[in-house]
Amino acid sequence: MKGPVTHTEGRETLITTHPARKRSIMTKSYTEESMMPESKSTDWTNECLNSQEERAMENENAELDEMSKDGDDEDALNRLEDDEEDEDEEEEGDDQKPKRRGPKKKKMTKARLQRFKQRRMKANTRERNRMHGLNDALESLRKVVPCYSKTQKLSKIETLRLAKNYIWALSEPETPAGVDTQWREECMELREVFAVKVKRRRSIGQQTGGTLLGLTLFRCVRKGPKLKDHAFHLNNLSADHCEVWFKHLKEILNGFQDRPKALRVFVNPTSHRKEACQLYRDDIAPLFKLADIKADVTVTERKGHALSILRECKLNEYDGVVVVGGDGSVAEVAHGLLLRGQLDAGRDTDSIFTPVQATLPLGVIPAGSTDIVACSVHGIRDPITAAMHIIMGHFQAVDVCSFSSQGRLLRFAFSGMFGFGGHTLALAERHRWMPPSQRREFAVIKTLANLKPEDCELSFLPVKQGGTRETRRGESARNDRASASEEDEAWQTVEGLFLNISIMAIPCLCSMAPRGLAPNTRLDNGSMALISVRNTSRSEFIKHLKRYSSVNNQFSFSFVETHSVQEVKLRVRSRGSCADDTLDDNVESESKNTPIIFSEGTYPWNIDGDLLELPSELLIRVHPQLVKLFGVTMEETEESPIKCSCI
Numbered sequence: 001m002k003g004p005v006t007h008t009e010g011r012e013t014l015i016t017t018h019p020a021r022k023r024s025i026m027t028k029s030y031t032e033e034s035m036m037p038e039s040k041s042t043d044w045t046n047e048c049l050n051s052q053e054e055r056a057m058e059n060e061n062a063e064l065d066e067m068s069k070d071g072d073d074e075d076a077l078n079r080l081e082d083d084e085e086d087e088d089e090e091e092e093g094d095d096q097k098p099k100r101r102g103p104k105k106k107k108m109t110k111a112r113l114q115r116f117k118q119r120r121m122k123a124n125t126r127e128r129n130r131m132h133g134l135n136d137a138l139e140s141l142r143k144v145v146p147c148y149s150k151t152q153k154l155s156k157i158e159t160l161r162l163a164k165n166y167i168w169a170l171s172e173p174e175t176p177a178g179v180d181t182q183w184r185e186e187c188m189e190l191r192e193v194f195a196v197k198v199k200r201r202r203s204i205g206q207q208t209g210g211t212l213l214g215l216t217l218f219r220c221v222r223k224g225p226k227l228k229d230h231a232f233h234l235n236n237l238s239a240d241h242c243e244v245w246f247k248h249l250k251e252i253l254n255g256f257q258d259r260p261k262a263l264r265v266f267v268n269p270t271s272h273r274k275e276a277c278q279l280y281r282d283d284i285a286p287l288f289k290l291a292d293i294k295a296d297v298t299v300t301e302r303k304g305h306a307l308s309i310l311r312e313c314k315l316n317e318y319d320g321v322v323v324v325g326g327d328g329s330v331a332e333v334a335h336g337l338l339l340r341g342q343l344d345a346g347r348d349t350d351s352i353f354t355p356v357q358a359t360l361p362l363g364v365i366p367a368g369s370t371d372i373v374a375c376s377v378h379g380i381r382d383p384i385t386a387a388m389h390i391i392m393g394h395f396q397a398v399d400v401c402s403f404s405s406q407g408r409l410l411r412f413a414f415s416g417m418f419g420f421g422g423h424t425l426a427l428a429e430r431h432r433w434m435p436p437s438q439r440r441e442f443a444v445i446k447t448l449a450n451l452k453p454e455d456c457e458l459s460f461l462p463v464k465q466g467g468t469r470e471t472r473r474g475e476s477a478r479n480d481r482a483s484a485s486e487e488d489e490a491w492q493t494v495e496g497l498f499l500n501i502s503i504m505a506i507p508c509l510c511s512m513a514p515r516g517l518a519p520n521t522r523l524d525n526g527s528m529a530l531i532s533v534r535n536t537s538r539s540e541f542i543k544h545l546k547r548y549s550s551v552n553n554q555f556s557f558s559f560v561e562t563h564s565v566q567e568v569k570l571r572v573r574s575r576g577s578c579a580d581d582t583l584d585d586n587v588e589s590e591s592k593n594t595p596i597i598f599s600e601g602t603y604p605w606n607i608d609g610d611l612l613e614l615p616s617e618l619l620i621r622v623h624p625q626l627v628k629l630f631g632v633t634m635e636e637t638e639e640s641p642i643k644c645s646c647i
């Protein structure tokens with residue numbers, strides 16, 4: 001296929017492609033503007049101006065042609081003579097008027113009239129011949145420039161510009177060696193491109209049609225940990241060439257199998273500052289549309305709405321589920337997706353020992369107040385980066401924990417906090433009427449003021465070399481029995497008063513803890529971080545909390561223990577008075593809000609930022625890589641600066 005010569009922002013571009021190769025490459029070459037000073041004039045206003053000038057010139061020529069056709073027209077000749085007479089008359093007049101200069105008026109004889117007529121006819125013929133010669137030359141040029149089109153005739157100025165660019169592009173390899181030509185070559189791999197559109201010049205308000213200008217490719221570019229979309233213009237005025245290139249590029253883009261074509265989107269309108277709907281409409285939906293992704297959007301109406309839809313809706317027509325909201329919404333949708341996976345696989349969702357993977361990947365567009373899951377999986381809290389990961393089909397397998405009690409599955413989640421973490425969220429939820437940051441600060445201060453430990457028995461199974469029970473499930477039954485008895489011996493138990501117990505399957509990065517709440521775990525390493533904080537003075541506990549936001553190790557305190565575990569059993573032996581005090585203090589003063597009252601024998605847990613009431617005895621297990629999230633792949637994480645400091 002011929003490569004069209006293009007120019008963009010004063011720089012010339014020659015595109016070449018290698019269809020025979022597996023990986024198509026587009027090559028863009030350009031030089032200093034000073035080398036091609038005239039080629040800058042491609043902005044719209046300039047083009048319009050030049051076209052107008054050209055049209056005016058053509059009109060003049062047409063008039064001239066017209067005149068020359070009517071060369072024997074007496075009127076035209078008389079007009080000319082009248083003009084001459086007027087000129088001469090001005091020089092005459094009385095004494096007061098200035099004397100006129102110039103040739104004296106000659107009497108218009110018949111012979112003189114004849115001479116005028118002949119001269120004019122000769123001049124017109126010469127001009128006509130000149131114009132015909134020029135038009136013939138331009139017509140020949142149109143046939144040899146690469147953008148010559150059978151359907152669309154290039155104007156004179158467009159033909160000349162294209163010819164100039166073509167000559168310029170052809171002369172590139174002949175640049176003498178050793179001369180600093182200031183040329184630079186830029187390669188763009190088509191796997192970076194996610195959309196191609198036909199570029200047209202349209203007037204204000206014009207919706208369809210317009211003058212064809214070329215093609216625009218949309219690339220996904222990385223700027224540090226952020227991903228962005230970037231438009232790349234390829235100018236070409238040939239409809240035939242653009243059509244061929246458009247079809248070819250579309251074919252290549254459709255060949256990327258990992259990229260989603262249809263998504264089920266849930267938007268929580270109440271998240272954080274209630275901006276999720278606007279964020280989706282203004283920033284995310286246009287990107288999905290550009291990438292030709294069909295999105296079925298549901299704006300959730302209540303807590304649990306997304307979960308109930310996910311239980312019943314048809315999922316096989318989608319390539320992914322996307323949630324626009326905070327961690328609570330993500331937790332709800334992730335849980336719903338995993339439950340649906342068990343239902344589709346014919347598993348009993350009440351008691352699941354070895355769950356199957358979720359059938360669809362989950363995309364997280366951060367619109368909450370902390371966005372721990374989005375930060376952990378994208379390395380940054382940025383909605384456009386999240387959308388670009390979805391569009392480009394970047395996946396990351398992620399470990400998930402299950403919370404169950406007495407053999408009954410309660411919840412799938414990425415993390416859970418009990419004690420201080422649970423009480424703080426319970427208090428913050430009761431003050432939802434406050435602005436988000438105030439609400440959080442108020443809840444932390446109030447819970448710290450009423451800090452009371454919980455009396456617990458905590459047992460855990462540390463991660464062994466060779467992976468968890470689930471990763472080894474392919475082994476023989478004899479090996480299984482042997483390993484089961486080994487595991488029984490490996491269980492460790494601690495008991496006493498605890499201020500906080502955190503169990504996290506992902507690093508839980510957020511602005512308050514840039515290294516992560518659990519920096520020692522990874523997204524897919526098949527283990528959970530168990531962080532237990534024993535009873536201590538309030539000041540020591542505050543010191544430990546403050547360390548989360550600094551580079552110092554938040555775990556280097558005698559009262560803090562961390563373990564890498566695969567299973568945890570927690571039994572709360574008595575209710576600490578912290579929760580009751582907190583509730584009692586506020587029930588009266590905040591009676592306008594719905595009070596959160598925990599049923600007998602249940603305790604507040606912060607499960608992925610969602611407040612849950614869980615029983616006193618729990619079994620928490622990690623399930624390696626149970627869900628795929630749209631996000632950075634492990635290779636990208638290795639390159640990311642976030643990785644170095646946080647994971």
Ligand SMILES: Nc1ncnc2c1ncn2[C@@H]1O[C@H](COP(=O)(O)OP(=O)(O)OP(=O)(O)O)[C@@H](O)[C@H]1O
Nearest residue numbers: 271272300301302325326327328329368369370609
């Ligand atoms: N229309 C709705 N009205 C009320 N609650 C809703 C609605 N839609 C979803 N929810 C629930 O709101 C809860 C909190 O939402 P979300 O986590 O998105 O926001 P957030 O709490 O502001 O963010 P973060 O968790 O990052 O602090 C979720 O548990 C979700 O189920």
